[in-house]
Amino acid sequence: MFAFLTRRGAIALALLAAALLAAPFLVDRYILSIILLALLGAYLGQAWNILMGFCGLLSLGHAAYLGVGAYASAVLFVNYGIGPWAGVFVAIAAAIALAAAIGWLGFRFRIEGVYFALLTIAFAEIVRIGFDNWPFVGGAAGFFLPVSSATQHQWWNLRGGEVFFYYVALAMAAAALAAAAALRASKLGYALLAIREDPQAARALGVDVTRARFKALFISAALTSVGGVFTAFWTNNLFPAQVLEMSRSIDIILAPIVGGVGTLFGPIVGSFLLVPLGEALTDGLTALGVNAPGAKALVYGLLLMAIIAGTPSGLWPWLSRKLGLQERAE
Amino acid sequence: MSALLEIVDVTKRFRGLTAVDNVSLSVESGEIYAVIGPNGAGKTTLFNLVAGAFAPDDGEIRFEGARIDRKAPEQICAAGIARTFQIVKPFPDLSVSDNVAIGAMLRAPDMARARAQGEDILRKLDLYNKRGQKAGSLTLPDRKRLEVARALATKPKLILLDEVMAGLRPTETDRMVAVLREINRADNLTIVMIEHVMRAVMALAGRVHVLHHGASIAEGKPDEVTRDPKVIESYLGMKAAH
Numbered sequence: 186m187f188a189f190l191t192r193r194g195a196i197a198l199a200l201l202a203a204a205l206l207a208a209p210f211l212v213d214r215y216i217l218s219i220i221l222l223a224l225l226g227a228y229l230g231q232a233w234n235i236l237m238g239f240c241g242l243l244s245l246g247h248a249a250y251l252g253v254g255a256y257a258s259a260v261l262f263v264n265y266g267i268g269p270w271a272g273v274f275v276a277i278a279a280a281i282a283l284a285a286a287i288g289w290l291g292f293r294f295r296i297e298g299v300y301f302a303l304l305t306i307a308f309a310e311i312v313r314i315g316f317d318n319w320p321f322v323g324g325a326a327g328f329f330l331p332v333s334s335a336t337q338h339q340w341w342n343l344r345g346g347e348v349f350f351y352y353v354a355l356a357m358a359a360a361a362l363a364a365a366a367a368l369r370a371s372k373l374g375y376a377l378l379a380i381r382e383d384p385q386a387a388r389a390l391g392v393d394v395t396r397a398r399f400k401a402l403f404i405s406a407a408l409t410s411v412g413g414v415f416t417a418f419w420t421n422n423l424f425p426a427q428v429l430e431m432s433r434s435i436d437i438i439l440a441p442i443v444g445g446v447g448t449l450f451g452p453i454v455g456s457f458l459l460v461p462l463g464e465a466l467t468d469g470l471t472a473l474g475v476n477a478p479g480a481k482a483l484v485y486g487l488l489l490m491a492i493i494a495g496t497p498s499g500l501w502p503w504l505s506r507k508l509g510l511q512e513r514a515e
Numbered sequence: 516m517s518a519l520l521e522i523v524d525v526t527k528r529f530r531g532l533t534a535v536d537n538v539s540l541s542v543e544s545g546e547i548y549a550v551i552g553p554n555g556a557g558k559t560t561l562f563n564l565v566a567g568a569f570a571p572d573d574g575e576i577r578f579e580g581a582r583i584d585r586k587a588p589e590q591i592c593a594a595g596i597a598r599t600f601q602i603v604k605p606f607p608d609l610s611v612s613d614n615v616a617i618g619a620m621l622r623a624p625d626m627a628r629a630r631a632q633g634e635d636i637l638r639k640l641d642l643y644n645k646r647g648q649k650a651g652s653l654t655l656p657d658r659k660r661l662e663v664a665r666a667l668a669t670k671p672k673l674i675l676l677d678e679v680m681a682g683l684r685p686t687e688t689d690r691m692v693a694v695l696r697e698i699n700r701a702d703n704l705t706i707v708m709i710e711h712v713m714r715a716v717m718a719l720a721g722r723v724h725v726l727h728h729g730a731s732i733a734e735g736k737p738d739e740v741t742r743d744p745k746v747i748e749s750y751l752g753m754k755a756a757h
Contacts, residue, residue, distance in 0.1 A: 375613065
């Protein structure tokens with residue numbers, strides 16, 4: 186599955202896995218929460234990357250799948266007593282239904298490139314405005330899960346402390362990496378790469394472009410909605426202005442872009458750089474006494490520009506070349 | 516016996532322009548058939564009609580007796596017709612071996628076998644040593660070869676070659692001619708080629724079809740067609756008459 190890694194790359198991956206498994210015993214709660222956020226970012230980035238990086242379809246509305254998944258599982262749990270392990274399937278079904286609508290419009294009417302991206306924004310905004318004005322799910326005032334105390338360990342209901350959620354996030358990030366690697370090596374994975382490179386040539390070689398694009402879209406939406414279920418049960422509160430905002434969609438895509446679009450490790454590398462960077466900036470600027478609104482966003486933006494200018498095809502391709510972590514370019 | 520590919524009274528118009536005007540031809544199994552004519556004669560449009568990129572406005576196209584003129588390109592490829600593009604369309608960011616494996620996966624049960632089949636074809640087309648390179652880094656002659664290799668990897672019964680000799684040096688042309696002849700003979704692959712390089716047409720084609728302004732003006736054996744006054748006037752020019 187990771188045959189493209191060199192011996193050094195495989196050792197680095199094993200060390201990273203060991204460090205992440207041991208982290209709850211080594212670091213304090215604050216650091217652990219930052220690693221958890223980075224893992225969640227890596228997971229969601231992996232999901233988005235399957236659509237953009239493998240198949241070349243730019244989605245700027247992934248918050249919609251996240252939010253739909255989060256709300257579906259939370260409402261089922263709170264209002265109907267249906268636990269998240271069942272609710273996750275409803276979340277996936279809801280996200281796929283939404284993706285089917287976007288895909289049907291996009292692929293049926295040959296909406297490509299930036300126009301497809303606009304379509305995804307439009308749908309995400311429709312979903313956000315819908316939830317904002319839907320009293321059943323609390324509207325703009327939000328939807329709340331009963332707060333779980335650290336003593337209430339009900340893993341079967343996704344209730345537990347920070348360490349429990351940390352391991353769930355770690356398992357999800359690892360599973361998403363494995364799934365992306367398996368997809369990448371499969372016939373469907375190669376079909377997606379062919380479509381990304383040249384849809385017309387792909388069709389001439391017998392690839393059913395529309396079908397493959399639907400599959401990529403469904404996989405990506407389903408994975409993202411599972412991230413939404415996690416978000417709901419971890420944060421215990423949902424606001425359309427948070428989980429369904431455009432800025433949330435941008436958050437999801439920054440990590441894979443910075444890390445390397447279309448690579449397997451790009452979303453992980455990107456997320457593990459950007460999340461701590463954001464936190465360090467918040468702390469650093471506070472320590473310096475800078476509290477002007479937008480100061481963090483400005484510095485963050487400048488740093489992003491510097492990183493992207495320095496490694497235009499992503500951090501992972503550059504890093505793996507420098508350190509000799511993989512055999513050939515992914 | 517019925518022909519492998521039959522094109523019957525096919526017409527394709529683009530707005531006012533009739534790109535292919537009531538063309539009929541039929542290609543027998545195992546044949547090497549060339550379509551020639553000046554630029555803008557409708558040759559590539561004819562290929563696009565056969566390959567399913569466009570549907571004809573009139574007429575029928577049959578492959579192994581079944582209508583294919585309303586089918587999608589991927590269905591036509593699955594039925595056994597592969598094509599190359601005149602303006603080559605490699606998957607530039609993927610390796611040469613990945614490019615060919617994507618062609619082979621149509622009929623291979625898994626990627627490992629698709630890759631193995633692809634490598635055999637790369638050897639035939641002298642691209643094996645470059646299999647690890649990105650397709651985007653190849654020279655034009657190598658890209659032309661890759662275009663042929665990828666189409667062959669789909670294991671077609673009929674291959675449509677659109678000017679695969681263009682841009683090749685004479686020695687490279689001779690090599691490609693030898694490769695195509697070998698594939699035609701060993702695998703009984705039927706070849707329909709659009710070609711301007713007459714050296715290749717004369718060496719390979721059993722029959723030649725000449726298009727001019729979208730219409731058929733001649734069909735026959737290469738040496739007959741090249742002596743036809745209409746063909747000389749419209750396409751080959753006076754130089755070829757001497």
